[in-house]
Amino acid sequence: MVDRIVIIGAGQAAAQAAHSLRAGDYQGRLVMLGNEGLAPYQRPPLSKAYLSGATGLDRITLKPQEFWDQEHVETYFDVPATELDRVTQVVKTSDGQAFHYDVAIIATGSSVRRLSCPGAELAGVHYLRNIGDADGLRENFLPGKKLVIIGGGYIGLEVAAIAIKAGLEVTILEAATRMLARVAPPVISTFFEDLHRQAGVTMLNNVRIAALVGDKQVRGVKLEDGQIIAAHLVLVAIGIVPNAQLAQAAGLSASDGIETDLDARTSDPHIYAIGDCASRPLVHYDHRRSRLESVHNALEQAKFAAASILGLPRPVEEVPWFWSDQYDIKLQIVGLSMGATQSVVRGDAASRQFAVFHLDGANRLLAVDAINMPPAFMVGKQIIARQGHLAPARLADMSISMKEIGAGA
Amino acid sequence: MAKVTYIEHSGKEHVLDLAPGTTIMEGAVKNRIPGIDADCGGACACATCHVFVDADWIEKTGKLGSMEESMLDFAEGITPLSRLSCQISMTPELDGIIVRLPAAQH
Numbered sequence: 358m359v360d361r362i363v364i365i366g367a368g369q370a371a372a373q374a375a376h377s378l379r380a381g382d383y384q385g386r387l388v389m390l391g392n393e394g395l396a397p398y399q400r401p402p403l404s405k406a407y408l409s410g411a412t413g414l415d416r417i418t419l420k421p422q423e424f425w426d427q428e429h430v431e432t433y434f435d436v437p438a439t440e441l442d443r444v445t446q447v448v449k450t451s452d453g454q455a456f457h458y459d460v461a462i463i464a465t466g467s468s469v470r471r472l473s474c475p476g477a478e479l480a481g482v483h484y485l486r487n488i489g490d491a492d493g494l495r496e497n498f499l500p501g502k503k504l505v506i507i508g509g510g511y512i513g514l515e516v517a518a519i520a521i522k523a524g525l526e527v528t529i530l531e532a533a534t535r536m537l538a539r540v541a542p543p544v545i546s547t548f549f550e551d552l553h554r555q556a557g558v559t560m561l562n563n564v565r566i567a568a569l570v571g572d573k574q575v576r577g578v579k580l581e582d583g584q585i586i587a588a589h590l591v592l593v594a595i596g597i598v599p600n601a602q603l604a605q606a607a608g609l610s611a612s613d614g615i616e617t618d619l620d621a622r623t624s625d626p627h628i629y630a631i632g633d634c635a636s637r638p639l640v641h642y643d644h645r646r647s648r649l650e651s652v653h654n655a656l657e658q659a660k661f662a663a664a665s666i667l668g669l670p671r672p673v674e675e676v677p678w679f680w681s682d683q684y685d686i687k688l689q690i691v692g693l694s695m696g697a698t699q700s701v702v703r704g705d706a707a708s709r710q711f712a713v714f715h716l717d718g719a720n721r722l723l724a725v726d727a728i729n730m731p732p733a734f735m736v737g738k739q740i741i742a743r744q745g746h747l748a749p750a751r752l753a754d755m756s757i758s759m760k761e762i763g764a765g766a
Numbered sequence: 767m768a769k770v771t772y773i774e775h776s777g778k779e780h781v782l783d784l785a786p787g788t789t790i791m792e793g794a795v796k797n798r799i800p801g802i803d804a805d806c807g808g809a810c811a812c813a814t815c816h817v818f819v820d821a822d823w824i825e826k827t828g829k830l831g832s833m834e835e836s837m838l839d840f841a842e843g844i845t846p847l848s849r850l851s852c853q854i855s856m857t858p859e860l861d862g863i864i865v866r867l868p869a870a871q872h
């Protein structure tokens with residue numbers, strides 16, 4: 358019988374796991390270990406409404422402390438786990454405690470990828486993963502300051518949108534040939550590049566960084582061609598790496614993320630891994646193994662783990678989805694476009710309302726990127742879930758509604 | 767503070783006093799009221815915070831934004847009383863509002 362559960366980590370996935378376990382009538386001991394000194398909170402606002410000052414910590418906190426107390430979750434938000442001993446089934450912590458488990462859930466999230474060039478340690482070089490990082494950036498968001506963002510992914514672009522509105526001079530440097538190159542098709546990249554340029558952001562693609570320059574405080578970013586781009590502050594947003602060290606040290610399978618099965622169970626049946634730190638097979642994509650970095654993934658895997666631990670039926674798997682807010686634009690993405698051979702645009706980018714549908718050679722829908730177009734996102738999600746096929750010409754035809762298209766797929 | 771009554775699908779009632787500016791979604795998820803998932807945390811990106819506003823109150827909640835309207839259109843079992851509860855912020859005028867929760871959000 359499972360009577361002692363220890364959750365390592367205290368973020369989005371951990372919070373959902375604890376909540377789902379109690380909601381599923383788990384009565385035993387439930388421990389949550391964190392290392393940020395804070396109850397689990399949402400990260401998406403850190404590059405959006407929290408960064409702009411429109412919302413505060415209390416509102417982005419997932420549940421107040423009373424919630425955890427009432428649910429009898431023993432929370433240790435400043436007691437990181439340091440070792441996972443699978444033989445004795447014990448989680449050891451930095452303050453010397455040992456928590457016995459029947460089941461352990463690893464929900465340690467991910468860490469930012471660090472810049473390794475000369476000057477990377479200068480003051481004024483920021484990253485963005487947690488609340489302290491966001492506060493550090495926000496304090497320096499003063500009109501007229503020059504912000505250079507290294508990395509044109511979602512986080513870089515979202516921060517640019519907030520910073521330009523706060524009156525900073527913003528430059529984004531991207532190594533690839535276009536912004537969002539790793540995560541979006543060219544049409545979407547072009548759309549966001551135009552949007553940011555119109556807002557006054559300078560965007561440079563194909564950039565190679567040689568060093569960050571300055572004495573103690575960063576003063577600029579030096580490119581390989583010798584050019585120096587002046588900066589008062591630099592944000593490095595070049596991706597994340599999964600926090601899999603504890604799992605690896607314990608001998609669990611983990612190459613790029615801790616490997617799990619459909620139930621979020623690792624190679625040790627007493628240990629689950631959920632959220633950013635895990636890699637999982639995806640039922641809608643021929644069980645291809647993927648590491649996903651999204652709220653939806655964290656919530657879903659937490660629910661799978663809780664169901665499996667409690668012997669409940671596994672919730673129906675949803676198609677992975679994600680969103681990004683920049684200015685007044687909402688991008689919603691559903692599915693994974695890897696393997697797509699055709700992309701069909703519905704609507705017109707100039708109207709700021711359009712979507713890109715990604716299909717394979719047999720017209721099976723794999724993914725949708727929707728700009729201010731929820732019907733494309735919502736119907737796309739349903740079609741991908743049932744592995745539906747679509748005629749590209751119908752998709753592009755705006756006189757046929759998304760509901761009709763969905764009904765015919 | 768403004769009062770909200772949540773009625774679960776089972777008929778069970780919960781009454782909360784919320785600070786102005788707090789959304790009806792936040793009230794539920796932070797106070798152990800089951801029935802609202804709110805996967806996106808209020809970003810109007812998921813439609814898992816669907817509620818039915820009591821007919822006497824629906825007008826006072828104001829007009830739906832275009833994103834909300836279009837997301838809501840795809841939620842399960844919508845009616846003219848449907849709203850996304852993350853898009854309703856409490857104001858003194860909403861003191862006393864009643865919302866009913868659907869059987870499921872997914």
Ligand SMILES: Cc1cc2nc3c(=O)[nH]c(=O)nc-3n(C[C@H](O)[C@H](O)[C@H](O)COP(=O)(O)OP(=O)(O)OC[C@H]3O[C@@H](n4cnc5c(N)ncnc54)[C@H](O)[C@@H]3O)c2cc1C
Pocket residue numbers: 365366367368369370371390391392393399400401402403404436437438439464465466467485486487512600603631632633634649650651652653655678679680681682
């Ligand atoms: C700025 C930003 C914007 C984002 N925007 C979006 C968005 O718009 N949409 C979206 O879907 N996703 C977004 N994401 C991604 C999303 O927030 C993550 O995918 C999600 O938080 C993952 O949840 P998690 O629980 O796996 O990790 P986390 O939420 O990171 O939680 C892991 C926690 O475990 C702690 N921890 C690590 N090691 C230990 C240890 N040894 N002992 C104890 N605790 C430990 C960590 O410090 C952390 O608190 C964004 C992320 C960031 C940073």
Ligand code: FES
Pocket residue numbers: 791803804805806807808809810811812813814815850851852853
């Ligand atoms: S919480 Fe996601 S739409 Fe309301």
